[in-house]
Amino acid sequence: MKDVFKIVLFLIGCNTFCQSGLELPDMGRTSMDEMKMTQYDKDSTASAVVLFEKGITYHDKNRDFYLTTEYYYRIKIFNKKGFNKATFKIPFYNKGEVFDIQGITYNLNEQGAIKKTSLNSNKDVFTKATSKDWSEVSFTLPNVQEGSVLECKISLNTPTYRYLSDWEFQSDIPKIVSKYDSSVLLNWKFNIRLNGYLELNKDNPTVKKNCVFFPNLGSGSCMSLSYEMNDIPAFKEEDFMTSSENYISKLVFDLVSYTEYEKVKSYAGTSDEVREKVTNYIKTWEDADKTIRDDFLDNQTSMKRYFKSVLPDHLLEIENNLEKGNKIYKYLQSHFNWNNQYWKFEKIKLKKDFESKVGSVDIINLSLYNSLQAANIESYVAILSTRKNGFPSKLTPVTKDFDYIIVKAVIDGNIYFLDATDRYLSFGELPLRCLNGDARILDFKKGSYWEKIKTSKNSSITTRVKLVLDSDNNFKGTISKFKKGYAASKQRELIKNKSKEQYLEDIESENVYLEIENNEIIDLDENNKPLKEKFDVTFLSEVDNFNTLRINPFFDQRIAENPFKLKERNYPVDFGYSRKYTYLLNLQIPKEFRVKKLPLEKGFSLPNNGGSFLFKVVEKNNTINIFYKYQINRKLYSVEEYNYLKSFFNEIINSQKTFIEIEKIS
Numbered sequence: 001m002k003d004v005f006k007i008v009l010f011l012i013g014c015n016t017f018c019q020s021g022l023e024l025p026d027m028g029r030t031s032m033d034e035m036k037m038t039q040y041d042k043d044s045t046a047s048a049v050v051l052f053e054k055g056i057t058y059h060d061k062n063r064d065f066y067l068t069t070e071y072y073y074r075i076k077i078f079n080k081k082g083f084n085k086a087t088f089k090i091p092f093y094n095k096g097e098v099f100d101i102q103g104i105t106y107n108l109n110e111q112g113a114i115k116k117t118s119l120n121s122n123k124d125v126f127t128k129a130t131s132k133d134w135s136e137v138s139f140t141l142p143n144v145q146e147g148s149v150l151e152c153k154i155s156l157n158t159p160t161y162r163y164l165s166d167w168e169f170q171s172d173i174p175k176i177v178s179k180y181d182s183s184v185l186l187n188w189k190f191n192i193r194l195n196g197y198l199e200l201n202k203d204n205p206t207v208k209k210n211c212v213f214f215p216n217l218g219s220g221s222c223m224s225l226s227y228e229m230n231d232i233p234a235f236k237e238e239d240f241m242t243s244s245e246n247y248i249s250k251l252v253f254d255l256v257s258y259t260e261y262e263k264v265k266s267y268a269g270t271s272d273e274v275r276e277k278v279t280n281y282i283k284t285w286e287d288a289d290k291t292i293r294d295d296f297l298d299n300q301t302s303m304k305r306y307f308k309s310v311l312p313d314h315l316l317e318i319e320n321n322l323e324k325g326n327k328i329y330k331y332l333q334s335h336f337n338w339n340n341q342y343w344k345f346e347k348i349k350l351k352k353d354f355e356s357k358v359g360s361v362d363i364i365n366l367s368l369y370n371s372l373q374a375a376n377i378e379s380y381v382a383i384l385s386t387r388k389n390g391f392p393s394k395l396t397p398v399t400k401d402f403d404y405i406i407v408k409a410v411i412d413g414n415i416y417f418l419d420a421t422d423r424y425l426s427f428g429e430l431p432l433r434c435l436n437g438d439a440r441i442l443d444f445k446k447g448s449y450w451e452k453i454k455t456s457k458n459s460s461i462t463t464r465v466k467l468v469l470d471s472d473n474n475f476k477g478t479i480s481k482f483k484k485g486y487a488a489s490k491q492r493e494l495i496k497n498k499s500k501e502q503y504l505e506d507i508e509s510e511n512v513y514l515e516i517e518n519n520e521i522i523d524l525d526e527n528n529k530p531l532k533e534k535f536d537v538t539f540l541s542e543v544d545n546f547n548t549l550r551i552n553p554f555f556d557q558r559i560a561e562n563p564f565k566l567k568e569r570n571y572p573v574d575f576g577y578s579r580k581y582t583y584l585l586n587l588q589i590p591k592e593f594r595v596k597k598l599p600l601e602k603g604f605s606l607p608n609n610g611g612s613f614l615f616k617v618v619e620k621n622n623t624i625n626i627f628y629k630y631q632i633n634r635k636l637y638s639v640e641e642y643n644y645l646k647s648f649f650n651e652i653i654n655s656q657k658t659f660i661e662i663e664k665i666s
């Protein structure tokens with residue numbers, strides 16, 4: 001018989017733990033040169049700059065050898081826009097703690113000497129619960145002014161000792177120096193990767209032997225990491241991008257495995273043995289599928305019988321599968337009210353939630369999946385990461401990367417991705433938040449797989465304007481709009497969330513020269529059809545003098561400003577879906593008038609068939625016809641194509657600023 005007892009490395013009372021080099025600067029490091037800085041030379045637009053920051057992570061013998069991370073920051077504030085950098089918010093797991101908080105604000109007094117104002121950690125540090133398992137410590141450094149230097153130290157201990165948090169070198173303000181060092185026992189194995197486009201100035205991983213000594217087991221080795229990055233530019237967000245987490249420069253630590261040791265003692269007198277027990281955290285997708293199905297979805301994907309009983313009979317009796325799928329989808333869209341909650345990996349009960357008619361993404365779309373199964377339509381649960389959440393890892397099956405559930409349906413050989421949370425989407429149309437690369441299709445019989453998220457709908461707007469100059473020198477006529485795909489779903493939501501009066505007032509407020517006399521909306525409730533609107537309108541012309549009238553021919557869908565303003569963008573442009581806009585104007589003027597000035601015709605094309613812009617003007621027999629069209633053919637554009645897109649939108653904006661001038665014949 002053998003007596004087996006477990007010895008876990010981080011719990012045994014070790015006498016020595018090597019933390020050589022794992023040190024933070026002492027407080028009080030600011031200099032007169034830092035105090036006198038008025039701007040950061042490498043980015044004169046910056047409201048603040050991180051002068052120096054460092055983090056260290058180690059096993060804390062004073063806290064049961066759980067991992068402790070200590071942070072040091074020193075920041076220069078240039079103007080009021082940087083005042084928010086004086087506020088710190090630190091989330092932590094409830095079984096952990098945030099401790100040893102120190103903070104100092106440095107200013108120059110009237111005599112030019114440095115004056116210190118210290119944080120009162122007893123009065124000015126606040127803790128609040130943010131969820132069942134998490135809390136947040138927050139504080140604001142005192143007496144912050146333009147020109148202040150802020151210095152801060154924070155320590156964070158967590159019982160989730162098997163994980164190293166990501167270290168973000170880059171943020172929304174520039175940094176001069178950012179360092180991260182750690183020393184972790186080798187029974188933790190990590191995949192370490194550098195995210196983003198910046199390069200490290202220091203990358204020095206080493207193994208230190210005999211860094212820890214355990215009675216009866218001997219000494220252990222540590223993985224010591226030392227990283228540094230200098231002159232780090234601010235990460236500047238802009239329109240048409242997915243999560244900044246996809247592109248920001250940071251270190252990412254993925255735990256591969258953890259090894260425990262067992263000492264086996266034999267009563268028969270044989271020598272003792274030390275055995276290893278390895279826990280692998282990087283699992284196969286087969287393991288991940290089982291975890292998702294059994295734990296996260298809680299077997300709520302096997303409710304075909306229940307949904308067959310609660311769905312209206314006439315839906316299940318439809319013979320055509322595409323029509324049947326459309327009707328079931330529309331029924332669930334109207335049945336549920338989405339509570340704006342994503343997938344939280346919590347236990348759900350679809351029967352109860354279906355009756356309540358309110359639910360999160362997982363409740364609504366698992367109900368859709370089971371309903372399609374009840375209708376004998378081939379369908380699968382699909383999981384994805386939303387645009388704000390970042391791209392999911394494909395290297396390893398990390399289930400925590402996902403935050404959303406949709407449904408894949410296959411009808412007559414065609415694939416439709418479905419999300420019933422939005423009442424204004426058409427069948428096969430996903431909300432923009434879901435258009436983020438690939439989804440993981442959960443085929444519980446054959447195994448899961450990646451599939452590119454494709455939407456069967458794009459976006460197009462066609463506007464036809466027909467106007468006649470009346471005897472009061474105003475332009476009267478009609479505007480007709482035809483919207484398809486995403487443009488239609490957005491407009492339906494806008495219309496249905498306002499009164500008719502408010503809707504028309506808002507349109508008129510966007511154009512001070514416009515008066516709407518009547519409007520008609522067609523197919524507002526038919527999401528699968530184009531949305532049609534017709535307006536009877538009057539445009540007041542701009543009179544330069546008694547004989548000349550001036551009018552901007554673009555009465556609709558003007559682009560106010562270029563969405564692309566950066567000098568350099570180091571991440572791709574992601575529109576989510578292609579889009580097309582067509583504008584046609586027919587303008588009739590009386591015979592006693594003649595055209596004095598017309599806009600110049602223009603054309604512009606993006607490389608690699610990325611898109612095009614065309615502006616044509618024809619005047620004949622006192623009728624002016626304008627044809628104007630631009631289209632974005634792709635959803636994704638590379639860094640190298642950024643300046644072309646910037647020029648493309650500049651051309652569109654400039655063309656929309658032009659005027660038609662007509663004058664009365666003497």
